[in-house]
Every structure is written in structure tokens, then in C-alpha cells.
Amino acid sequence: MSTNENTAPEQPGDFIRDVISTDVAAGRTDVVTRFPPEPNGYLHIGHAKSICLNFGVAEEFGGRCHLRFDDTNPAKEEQEFIDAIQADVRWLGFDWGDHLYFASDNFERLYEWAEHLISEGNAYVDDLSADEIREYRGTLTEPGRNSPHRDRTPDENLDLFRRMRAGEFDDGGRVLRAKIDMASGNINLRDPVLYRILRAPHPRTGDAWCIYPTYDFAHGQSDAIEGVTHSLCTLEFEDHRPLYDWLVENLPTPATPRQYEFARLNLTYSMLSKRRLTALVNDGHVDGWNDPRMPTLAGLRRRGLPPEALRDFAGRIGVTKSDSVVEMALLDHCVREYLNKHALRRMAVLDPLKVVIENYPEGETDELDAVNNPEDESAGKRVVPFSRELWVEREDFMEDPPKKFFRLGPGREVRLRYAFFITCTDVIKDAAGNITELRCTYDPETRGGNAPDGRKVKATLHWVSVAHAIPAEVRLYDHLFTRTDPGAEGDMADDINPQSLTVQADCQLEPALADVAAGETIQFERLGYFCADPDATPDRLVFNRTIGLRDAWAKMQKQSGGKK
Numbered sequence: 001m002s003t004n005e006n007t008a009p010e011q012p013g014d015f016i017r018d019v020i021s022t023d024v025a026a027g028r029t030d031v032v033t034r035f036p037p038e039p040n041g042y043l044h045i046g047h048a049k050s051i052c053l054n055f056g057v058a059e060e061f062g063g064r065c066h067l068r069f070d071d072t073n074p075a076k077e078e079q080e081f082i083d084a085i086q087a088d089v090r091w092l093g094f095d096w097g098d099h100l101y102f103a104s105d106n107f108e109r110l111y112e113w114a115e116h117l118i119s120e121g122n123a124y125v126d127d128l129s130a131d132e133i134r135e136y137r138g139t140l141t142e143p144g145r146n147s148p149h150r151d152r153t154p155d156e157n158l159d160l161f162r163r164m165r166a167g168e169f170d171d172g173g174r175v176l177r178a179k180i181d182m183a184s185g186n187i188n189l190r191d192p193v194l195y196r197i198l199r200a201p202h203p204r205t206g207d208a209w210c211i212y213p214t215y216d217f218a219h220g221q222s223d224a225i226e227g228v229t230h231s232l233c234t235l236e237f238e239d240h241r242p243l244y245d246w247l248v249e250n251l252p253t254p255a256t257p258r259q260y261e262f263a264r265l266n267l268t269y270s271m272l273s274k275r276r277l278t279a280l281v282n283d284g285h286v287d288g289w290n291d292p293r294m295p296t297l298a299g300l301r302r303r304g305l306p307p308e309a310l311r312d313f314a315g316r317i318g319v320t321k322s323d324s325v326v327e328m329a330l331l332d333h334c335v336r337e338y339l340n341k342h343a344l345r346r347m348a349v350l351d352p353l354k355v356v357i358e359n360y361p362e363g364e365t366d367e368l369d370a371v372n373n374p375e376d377e378s379a380g381k382r383v384v385p386f387s388r389e390l391w392v393e394r395e396d397f398m399e400d401p402p403k404k405f406f407r408l409g410p411g412r413e414v415r416l417r418y419a420f421f422i423t424c425t426d427v428i429k430d431a432a433g434n435i436t437e438l439r440c441t442y443d444p445e446t447r448g449g450n451a452p453d454g455r456k457v458k459a460t461l462h463w464v465s466v467a468h469a470i471p472a473e474v475r476l477y478d479h480l481f482t483r484t485d486p487g488a489e490g491d492m493a494d495d496i497n498p499q500s501l502t503v504q505a506d507c508q509l510e511p512a513l514a515d516v517a518a519g520e521t522i523q524f525e526r527l528g529y530f531c532a533d534p535d536a537t538p539d540r541l542v543f544n545r546t547i548g549l550r551d552a553w554a555k556m557q558k559q560s561g562g563k564k
């Protein structure tokens with residue numbers, strides 16, 4: 001596994017920016033790019049790389065970037081996906097202004113261009129079945145064979161193509177193919193299919209058409225119609241470029257866009273393929289496209305990842321022509337770095353254990369000042385209520401602590417964050433021997449967290465006042481897959497991590513968390529970052545763990561002596 005894309009500083013130059021710079025220097029100043037999703041699923045973090053690149057270069061070179069839906073396959077496309085994709089691109093922070101386009105808006109023009117190819121002897125109607133076409137196509141080592149229908153006259157082809165459009169033939173009964181070269185070393189040039197018959201209602205054109213252009217025919221021509229100058233796509237389209245160019249050359253297109261290919265993003269512990277993500281959703285392995293374990297933008301948003309962190313990530317991985325796998329830990333690092341600066345701090349106890357402060361008066365409350373974000377003074381302070389009964393984290397107490405455990409234990413003194421020093425005086429258990437409560441005393445002289453006599457404690461714990469606490473469910477997420485390369489050795493379903501979701505049902509939160517808006521991400525002190533989930537009900541908040549506090553990436557960099 002290589003992480004060679006990970007070390008560049010923000011917004012590095014790259015081969016695509018070099019190409020555009022050269023074009024601009026040569027006087028081609030009208031830089032137009034596009035992000036061209038097929039609306040057959042939700043966007044994932046790989047698409048974010050493409051979005052940041054396309055919108056990013058347009059902005060840097062004073063051009064513009066279009067959002068264009070390549071909606072040529074009504075069998076798989078839905079309005080839900082069209083809407084979700086637009087919401088996701090906006091959320092990521094990009095704006096296409098008036099430049100929202102659909103390949104389907106060009107259907108009439110594409111049809112005319114298909115007739116143009118036919119008239120020039122550059123396309124023909126074929127009666128072979130899909131299987132026969134595949135068989136005739138040959139292989140990487142064997143040339144293809146001409147279809148018996150390849151030499152139909154333009155008139156005959158025009159007549160058949162018009163009848164295809166008129167609905168005279170069954171689905172799949174005939175296709176229109178470009179007449180290029182069945183012996184080409186590039187299989188994409190062996191008379192590729194340009195139109196197929198398909199009776200499926202289209203989200204935008206309804207039943208107007210029963211023939212649809214293929215992706216290859218619609219994509220480049222839509223680029224040309226929109227005046228796209230630099231058509232940026234992923235490496236798997238490199239072999240399609242000669243066809244892209246052939247079509248532009250042989251059609252009266254108003255512009256000559258150029259295609260450039262870059263490496264797609266691969267990320268450890270993830271599958272970045274809509275087909276596979278669709279399977280995860282449809283087979284019930286996750287709770288929908290926006291499940292916080294999904295690498296979709298909708299899932300990452302729900303988990304609490306800030307769009308700024310995704311843009312930072314896209315800048316750091318850079319754009320190259322060589323395939324690599326990026327460590328998930330780098331994404332995590334970008335998320336932590338952003339949230340550390342911007343997230344409010346709050347206290348929350350995920351696995352509560354009750355503490356009774358025996359020398360604290362019953363019914364009284366003290367109000368303590370707490371800092372909202374030590375990284376940002378302007379975030380100000382809040383008041384945290386303290387009272388006789390508190391919740392602390394169960395794992396912050398050990399009855400028989402080993403040497404290196406510095407937190408609470410019998411006879412031990414610790415600091416409660418922003419509050420007082422407390423000492424554990426007694427441990428209460430139920431009949432089964434489970435610890436149900438701790439008895440403690442507090443030192444009123446240590447208000448604010450420091451002892452006037454200068455004595456030190458080795459641990460500071462978070463806590464919540466029982467009388468003021470708000471109940472919550474907290475969902476803890478781990479990688480969706482157990483392998484860094486899910487599906488590499490068999491069925492991806494076998495690599496699903498059974499522990500990818502743990503629900504902590506009885507958490508207790510400090511009262512300031514009552515009015516956090518869904519979607520806001522907060523640091524729970526000592527625990528990590530958590531995002532308020534829309535599943536909250538009036539009597540129970542729900543939070544998703546965005547990420548823990550420990551930075552594996554920074555540690556990896558330190559160990560390898562690398563720089564960030």
C-alpha cells in the first residue's frame with residue numbers, strides 16, 4: 001500500500017493544473033470544467049475528490065464549473081439521487097450558479113448528431129444481440145469481426161434508426177454503432193454502441209424516448225455543447241479518450257473539449273463504488289445511504305465530518321496519474337485538526353457510575369465556569385452545575401487499580417474538571433458484587449480545580465450533575481469493514497465488521513447540550529467528537545461519535561520520521 005499522495009502541502013500544483021496553466025498562458029483563458037455524476041446512487045468521498053478538483057481549478061483559473069448529470073440510463077436513475085447529489089455538492093461548499101445541466105436536455109441534439117454520423121457513413125444499425133456483439137468484439141489479443149450488418153447503406157440505416165426511435169422494435173432488438181475499426185487495438189474503437197432501445201421512464205424525459213444514447217456518446221458531446229474546455233475524469237476512461245476524440249472530430253460540435261485522466265481515490269477500510277455501496281444498502285448491511293458508517297457524503301455528514309475537513313483532505317491527497325490507496329487515518333487527522341479548532345467542548349458521561357459527595361449539602365447547586373474551546377477564546381465560557389450527586393465514567397474507577405492507573409480508586413484523590421478535588425471514601429455494591437455507587441468527599445478549597453496548598457492530583461475526570469443531566473443515546477462507530485481492502489479476497493459481506501456500531505443507551509450529558517442543533521459536532525471532553533443526530537426525540541438526544549481523540553495519523557508520521 002502506498003501513501004505517496006499524502007505528503008503534499010495544501011493545494012499543490014499537479015499535472016492537471018500544469019496543463020491548464022499552459023493553456024491559459026497560450027491564450028485559452030476560458031477555463032470551463034464540469035462535475036458529471038450519473039444519478040444512480042449517492043456521492044461518496046471519491047466523488048468529493050473530483051468535485052474539489054473540478055470546482056477548485058475553475059475557481060483558481062477564473063473560470064466556471066458546471067454540475068451536469070449524465071442521465072442516460074433511466075433503468076438505474078432516480079430523482080432522489082438527483083436531489084441528494086445537488087445537496088451534497090452544496091454541502092461540500094461548491095456552487096454551480098446557473099450552470100446546472102442534464103445530458104438528457106441534449107437528447108434531441110444527440111439524436112440529430114447520430115443521424116449525422118449515419119449520413120456520413122460513420123454509424124450503422126446492427127441487429128446482432130448483445131451477446132453476439134460481445135462475441136464479435138474479440139479480445140485484447142484477438143481482433144474483432146465485422147457484423148454482417150456493417151455495410152448497410154446510409155439510407156437503410158437512417159430508415160432503421162428512425163424506426164428504432166418510433167418504437168417499432170423490441171428492447172435490445174437493434175442498436176446504433178459507430179463504424180470505426182473492428183481490428184483496432186483499442187476495444188473501445190471496435191464499433192462501440194451509441195444508442196440502445198430501452199423502454200423505461202426517464203426521471204426527466206418521461207416516456208418521450210425509447211432509445212437512449214450510451215454514456216460514451218452523450219458524455220463528450222454534452223461537454224462540447226456546454227463549452228467545457230478541460231474534461232477531467234478518472235483513469236478508467238483513458239482508453240475511452242480516442243473514442244471521445246473521434247466523436248468530437250466527426251460531429252459538428254461547437255467546441256473541442258479535451259479529456260484528462262487522474263487516479264481515483266481509494267481509501268483503506270472502504271469501498272468507493274456506487275455499485276457496491278448500493279449493495280450494502282439494498283442487502284441491509286447498513287441503515288441507508290446516510291448511515292454514518294458509509295463513505296458517502298451523506299453518511300460522513302451525519303457522522304459529523306465538517307466539509308472543511310473533506311476539502312482539506314482533498315487538497316492533501318493531491319491529484320496524480322498513479323493509483324494508490326490513501327490511509328483512512330489521514331482523513332481522520334484532517335477531521336481532528338479542524339474540529340480541535342472549531343468544536344465546542346462539553347462534558348458527557350457515556351457509561352455512568354454514580355458518585356455521592358457526602359460532605360456536600362443536599363439540595364444545593366454550585367455554578368462553575370467552564371471554557372467552551374481552549375483553542376478559540378472567542379467561543380467564551382459557560383456555566384456547569386455541580387451538586388451532591390454526580391455521574392462519572394465507570395471506567396474512570398478501579399477498585400484495585402494497577403500501578404499505571406491514576407484515576408479514581410479507594411482513598412484516591414482526583415480533580416473533577418472545572419470543579420473540585422474529590423477523594424473516594426467508600427464503594428457501594430449490589431448483592432451480585434457490582435459497583436453501584438461511590439462515596440466521596442470534596443475539598444471546598446479547590447473550587448475551580450486547584451488546591452491553595454499546591455498539592456497535585458494525577459487525573460482530571462469529566463462528570464455531570466445527576467440532578468441536571470440530560471439522557472442521551474450515543475452511537476459509537478468503528479470501521480465498517482475489518483480489512484483495509486474489503487472484498488479483496490472474496491465477498492465484501494464477509495469482511496463487514498460486526499462491531500462497527502455499538503450503542504450506549506444510557507448516557508448522561510451536561511445541560512448545555514440540550515439545545516445543540518442536529519448536525520452540530522461537539523467535543524465531549526476526554527472522549528472525542530460527537531455529532532447531534534436527527535433521530536433525537538424530546539426526551540432523548542442522540543449523538544454519533546464522529547471520531548475519537550487519539551490521532552493515529554500524527555503518530556504514524558512521527559514514527560516514520562515523516563512530515564505532515
Ligand code: ATP
Binds near residue numbers: 036039046272
Ligand atoms: P462509481 O464507480 O462509484 O459508480 P462512477 O465513476 O461510476 O463511480 P459517476 O457518477 O460517473 O460515478 O462519477 C462522477 C465523477 O466522479 C466521474 O468523473 C468520476 O470519474 C468521478 N469519480 C468517481 N469515483 C471517483 C473516485 N473514487 N475518485 C475520484 N473521482 C471519482
Ligand code: MG
Binds near residue numbers: 038
Ligand atoms: Mg460513471
